[in-house]
Amino acid sequence: MIVVGLLADKGMPALIAQRLIDELPDVLTRQLSNRVEWQVHARCDPLLLDENGLIPMLDLADRQKPAHDWDVLVLLTDLPRRAGTQPIVSDYSTSRAVGLVSIPALGACRVLQRTRNLIVHVIGHLLEEKLGLDPEPRRHSPHGRLTGWLGDVLAPTKHIPSDDDGIDMHLALIGLRGRVRLLAGMVRGNRxxxxxxxxxxxxxxxxxxxxxxxxxxxxxxxxxxxxxxxxxxxxxxxxxxxxxxxxxxxxxxxxxxxxxxxxxxxxxxxxxxxxxxxxxxxxxxxxxxxxxxxxxxxxxxxxxxxxxxxxxxxxxxxxxxxxxxxxxxxxxxxxxxxxxxxxxxxATYSTREQERQARTRDQTAVMVPL
Known part of the structure; x- marks a missing residue:
């Protein structure tokens, strides 16, 4: 049995996670492996940012997975993420079995379907060796774009190497169309x-x-x-x-x-x-x-x-x-x-980012002994 944990920000990510937990086990069975039993759990908890404005996904994996007996952790955030100047859809860390999905990068339409498909893609990448999956459906083509169902539901994307320790790679949006889709997703996320x-x-x-x-x-x-x-x-x-x-x-x-x-x-x-x-x-x-x-x-x-x-x-x-x-x-x-x-x-992303960084600093200050 493989237990998947979804840790979602408040708001739209939490709503999406709650709507997906019932259908994801069947989708994972059909698209990844029917040789194991899948369980999906969801929790709503603000994903605070560190001093660099990043979500500490590795630290979250080290804390949340043992605490809830999860085998795989997927983080869902309503904040746009970047690798340098490149907007990203998701991050992967195979060694920690944790991935991150940035919902604004999925655009303004069919968000639930796209999130579900991307979660399956992330889990498949993280458990590729464990389940003996064929990596080809998740690799990018020679033109740098994903093939198959993932390429159909996302803007032009490609895997790019990560400079962050513990992060294997990023799934990045490329080109003008990708940035327009990110902008549309951000506006929808602002509701x-x-x-x-x-x-x-x-x-x-x-x-x-x-x-x-x-x-x-x-x-x-x-x-x-x-x-x-x-x-x-x-x-x-x-x-x-x-x-x-x-x-x-x-x-x-x-x-x-x-x-x-x-x-x-x-x-x-x-x-x-x-x-x-x-x-x-x-x-x-x-x-x-x-x-x-x-x-x-x-x-x-x-x-x-x-x-x-x-x-x-x-x-x-x-x-x-x-x-x-x-x-x-x-x-x-x-x-x-x-x-x-x-x-x-x-209603603006910059304000919400600053608030999360401030909460992180407050929590850190409380933990420091006097």
Whole structure:
């Protein structure tokens, strides 16, 4: 019998681990070996970072495997990992029977399926000699890309040697497509739609402004005079304005102190900008729907026709709602100044990394005798 332990970060990694523990034994039996019995256990525990910003996977293996009688340990993290400047999907240590999976590197789509397949790939690599597995399905082709099912579900990847003691190799993302997939995975990992509940003050300011515009005939005439392309431009500018305000007011833009950190900072900044933009867009969509319902209930079609001086259609209501919702979002940027800075900052990877490093330092300080 082989016991596999999944040690997952809180949040998405923990949810994925819990959903996989029931199906993984059958998948391992089918894809790796039916000569042994597989058991899969999962634990949720924050994977803290060391002073170098790395997950100490070897130390975790030395502590967690004996403590829980695990034969193999796979770490699941929601933080992007790098080897130098190369973004990596996973790490392997055959000697310690431990591997690491960086979920953001799997992209934004079919994350559960890709995580399952990568876990099987990692376990197969770690137990290759013990189970007498054929290594070819897990080796990269002469072009440096994985073949078979793993290559189908991952961005372009290749194994690269590791300079870290005890780590055999990394599975790295290569090329522009790989970095785009990592960025998409980071944005999904930030779960931008969850920003909306933390923007209650901004939403209140936006709703109040939209309501005022909805009840003001001058806004109706202005919206009627604007073309759809111009309304769309106002919409985009409004979302960009609020996202920019959140970015600057909460000091979320990273400025790397060292040139070597520029690529990492660029990636983190892009993910933050996209996260805020999508979060604001979600708030805009909710505001638009609510304003549309209010317009249908409050604006009499006859009175609107008299004001606009032409027959009223559904499109006229939509243009008014479009205009007032966009202005509401601009006002929401001012209201966002009242939001909890901590709640918004936690939607960024750099903040979460710094918090984990701080917790590691705190734990180390407690362990040092006075």
């Amino acid at each position: 931008p739609w969850r920003l909306v509940p933390h923007l209650s003050s901004a939403a209140a300011a936006a709703a109040a402004t939209a309501a005022y515009g909805l009840m003001t005939s001058n806004f109706w005439q202005m919206a009627d005079a604007l073309t759809p392309p111009r309304l769309a431009l106002i919409n985009v500018v409004a979302i960009a304005a609020m996202a920019t305000w959140l970015l600057t007011y909460n000091r979320l833009w990273e400025r790397p102190a060292e040139p070597a950190e520029r690529e990492k900072a660029l990636l983190y900044n892009l993910s933050t900008v996209l996260t805020l933009s999508i979060g604001v867009a979600c708030m805009y969509a909710i505001l638009f729907v609510l304003t549309l319902l209010a317009a249908a209930a409050l604006i009499d079609s006859g009175f609107l026709q008299v004001t606009l001086r032409h027959p009223v259609r559904v499109g006229d209501y939509l243009k008014i709602v479009w205009m007032t919702s966009s202005l509401g979002i601009v006002a929401g940027a001012i209201g966002s100044s009242l939001e909890s800075e901590e709640a918004i900052r936690k």
